[in-house]
Amino acid sequence: MQLEAQAIILAAGPGMRMTxxxxxxxxxxxxxxxxxxICYPLQLLQEAGFTEVTVxxxxxxEQSISKVVEQYSLKxxxxxxxxxxxxxxxxxDSLRHIAGKIKKSVDDVLIISSDxxxxxxxxxxxxxxxxxxxxxxxxxxxxxxxxLKAVPxxxxxxxxxxxxxxxxxxxxxxLMFAVAGGDYDEVVTLSSRVMKKAKSLDLSTSxxxxxxxxxxxxxxxxxxxxxxxxxxxxxxxxxxxxxIISRQLMxxxxxxxxxxxxxxxxxxxxxxxxxxxxxxxxxVVLSRHHNSKVLDARVCHVYHHPGYCIRANTLNCYWxxxxxxxxxxxxxxxxxxxxxxxxxxxxxxxxxxxxxxxxGSGSVICxxxxxxxxVVGNHCRINSFTRLVNSVxxxxxxxxQGCVIENSLxxxxxxxxxxxxxxxxxxxNRIEENKTYANEIxxxxxxxx
Numbered sequence: 001m002q003l004e005a006q007a008i009i010l011a012a013g014p015g016m017r018m019t020x021x022x023x024x025x026x027x028x029x030x031x032x033x034x035x036x037x038i039c040y041p042l043q044l045l046q047e048a049g050f051t052e053v054t055v056x057x058x059x060x061x062e063q064s065i066s067k068v069v070e071q072y073s074l075k076x077x078x079x080x081x082x083x084x085x086x087x088x089x090x091x092x093d094s095l096r097h098i099a100g101k102i103k104k105s106v107d108d109v110l111i112i113s114s115d116x117x118x119x120x121x122x123x124x125x126x127x128x129x130x131x132x133x134x135x136x137x138x139x140x141x142x143x144x145x146x147x148l149k150a151v152p153x154x155x156x157x158x159x160x161x162x163x164x165x166x167x168x169x170x171x172x173x174x175l176m177f178a179v180a181g182g183d184y185d186e187v188v189t190l191s192s193r194v195m196k197k198a199k200s201l202d203l204s205t206s207x208x209x210x211x212x213x214x215x216x217x218x219x220x221x222x223x224x225x226x227x228x229x230x231x232x233x234x235x236x237x238x239x240x241x242x243x244i245i246s247r248q249l250m251x252x253x254x255x256x257x258x259x260x261x262x263x264x265x266x267x268x269x270x271x272x273x274x275x276x277x278x279x280x281x282x283x284v285v286l287s288r289h290h291n292s293k294v295l296d297a298r299v300c301h302v303y304h305h306p307g308y309c310i311r312a313n314t315l316n317c318y319w320x321x322x323x324x325x326x327x328x329x330x331x332x333x334x335x336x337x338x339x340x341x342x343x344x345x346x347x348x349x350x351x352x353x354x355x356x357x358x359x360g361s362g363s364v365i366c367x368x369x370x371x372x373x374x375v376v377g378n379h380c381r382i383n384s385f386t387r388l389v390n391s392v393x394x395x396x397x398x399x400x401q402g403c404v405i406e407n408s409l410x411x412x413x414x415x416x417x418x419x420x421x422x423x424x425x426x427x428x429n430r431i432e433e434n435k436t437y438a439n440e441i442x443x444x445x446x447x448x449x
Contacts, residue, residue, distance in 0.1 A: 004107040005126065005214075007050050009041050010236075011065065011114035012058045012083050012094050017314045019154060020426045020443040021411060026061040028114040029068075030318065031377050031394045033325035034360035035338065037312060038065070038114045039072050043333050045112075048122035052077045054101055055114075056094050058085040073337055090234030092223070099224045102217065109220050111236070113211040117321060118309040119331040120212075125303045129214045135268070136219060136244055136300040138175060139212035140166060141309030143205070150320035153408050153422045154441045163205040168302055170200040175245055175300040178209060180238040193249045207302075210309050211237060216297075218269045219244065227262040248298035268297040308332060319409070322375050322392045326356045342378075351382075360395065 015027030022030070028038040038055075045053055057065050059082045069076055081098040083089060089097070095111075102109060108129065110122070120139065129137040143163055162181030165188050169176055176194050194201070213236070215223075223230045223240050233239035244264070252265040308331060312318040321328075326340050342361040347353055350367035357371050360378035365371065371388045377395040382388065385402045393399070394411045402417040409424045419436040430442040 005050075005110055006054065006103050006106045006108075006217075007045050007052075007110045007112070008054045008056065008095070008098075008102075009038065009045075009112055009114050010056050010091050010094060011038055012056050012061075012085055012089070013091075013114070013313075014058070014085055014088065018318060019315055019424055019441055021315075021318075021409065021424070023426060023443070025394075025411070026058060026064065028057070029061075029064060030312075031375070031392070032117065032312060032318070032321055033329055033333075033340075033358050033375055034342065034377055035072060035333070036068055038068060039074070040117045040332060041112050041114055042068070042074055042076060043336065044116075044118065044120075044122060045110075046074060046076055047334065048126075050076065052079060054079045054081060054098070056081050056083060056098055058083060090239075091236040092230070092240050093234050095220075095236065096224050099221075102220065104217070106217055109215050109217055111213045111215065111220075113311060113313075115312040116210060116212060116309070117312060117328075117332050118210065118212075118305065119307050119328075119334075120305040120309060125212075125214060128301070128303050132301055133297070133299065134214070134301045135216050135248070135298050136175070136241070137214040138178070138241065138300070138302050139210040139309070140207045140302045140304045141210050142306065143208050144310055147310055147317040147320045148314070150316045150323075152315045152319035152424075153439075154315075154424045155439055164207065164209045165203070165205055166207045166209065166302065167194065167201055167203045169198040170202050173301050173304070174198070175302050176201060176249070177203075178242055178245055180209065180235075183238050191246075191249075197249050207304070208309075209237060209241075210305075211311060213241070216269070218267050219264070222262070222264055222267045225262070229261060244298075245300050248296070248300055264298060319392075323373070323390070325375065326358050329358070 011028035013027055015022035018027060029036045053076050055065060055078050057080060062080045062082050065080055069078055081101055083094045083097045164181045165179045167177035168174060176198055177190055222228055230240050230243055247264045253260055253263045310317060312321050329340055341359045344361050345359040345363045347365045348367045351365040351369045354372045356373050358375045360376055362378055363376050363380040365382050366384045368384045369382050369386045373390045374388045375392045377393050379396050380393055381398045383399060383401040386399050387404045389406045391405050391408045397410055398413045400415055400417055403414055404419045406421045408420050411426045412428045414431055415428055416431050416433040418431055421438045423437050423440045423442055425442045427443055
């Protein structure tokens with residue numbers, strides 16, 4: 001990837017929808033398979049040729065994040081920026097806080113969430129973004145309701161299903177309207193301006209905004225400046241992106257600059273077709289929205305990826321991703337020394353481990369242990385006569401001899417023989433000898449700063 005693009009990973013989210021899993025671990029470091037969640041977007045960027053990535057993290061997590069590259073053999077330089085998350089800042093707030101780290105020398109900025117797992121090729125997105133002269137390109141994917149409907153461990157709760165609404169111009173992929181799931185009532189109203197600007201429209205609730213955007217640097221500057229109408233907007237997806245999409249459809253202001261608020265037309269940088277061809281050595285896609293010489297610099301597009309693309313932003317999705325990771329790993333984490341069963345794992349001769357299980361680096365699976373459809377993190381120890389079924393263990397977890405663990409998320413040592421079913425366990429002190437636990441969240445008694 002040439003210097004024309006800068007990559008930013010948003011990894012400061014507190015993970016409030018992940019129950020107690022994030023009490024002591026930043027959401028971006030929660031295990032997906034046998035790797036921290038943030039490894040997947042990092043590997044995606046590395047595969048695209050990036051050598052440096054700006055990572056926005058919550059204050060206090062920077063040391064743990066900085067170790068990820070070395071621990072998991074990534075060849076990237078991380079520029080870590082911290083934000084104070086005590087006031088629960090939105091994604092746009094986080095970007096404003098680190099605006100000084102956005103390089104003036106780049107043409108485009110790629111913004112990606114730390115919880116995105118996908119097999120998309122970033123170079124294809126960049127090629128389309130540049131060849132169409134787009135101000136904004138949004139990655140979309142097919143809605144996958146099986147993830148939202150997945151039933152995670154713990155008490156049974158009714159999940160709220162909400163879909164993004166995405167409207168594009170038929171045949172061109174021009175993004176005409178978007179609203180985030182949960183930000184609308186039963187009726188979605190399109191303005192007459194949207195209807196007039198397109199010959200025909202595709203309106204869908206079966207697509208999802210994957211929270212990966214490529215934006216022109218001047219456009220991101222506009223969104224983050226104090227003079228912008230976006231200045232009070234906290235969310236990139238729910239507020240700023242819809243604003244940008246709507247502004248592409250409006251006529252340039254006629255009043256003098258000192259008589260009105262800042263408009264996107266005041267800051268946009270226009271390019272000619274021939275300049276794009278020369279600059280990127282690529283073809284340029286013409287559309288009826290462009291004249292023969294100059295691109296409409298405000299135009300927004302979608303890049304639709306029909307393959308695998310899901311965010312681990314709820315406990316339901318996180319749980320289901322872990323359950324499916326054994327079959328997805330080589331596609332979403334290609335060209336890596338890591339594997340479904342790490343070569344350094346010690347799986348003893350009389351241990352039984354199913355093909356659909358993942359075993360992390362340095363873990364020990366003792367004799368007469370049965371593991372089926374489960375994820376065992378790095379440097380774990382599963383003692384003899386233990387049965388592990390459809391469960392996920394984070395790193396450095398030891399399971400006592402004789403335990404039965406089914407359909408559960410375990411982030412701490414289980415030091416006493418017990419039967420755990422459909423539980424989330426984060427506190428070892430909640431476990432008593434020879435007891436059975438079902439459909440519970442066995443959480444730590446207090447949080448640590």
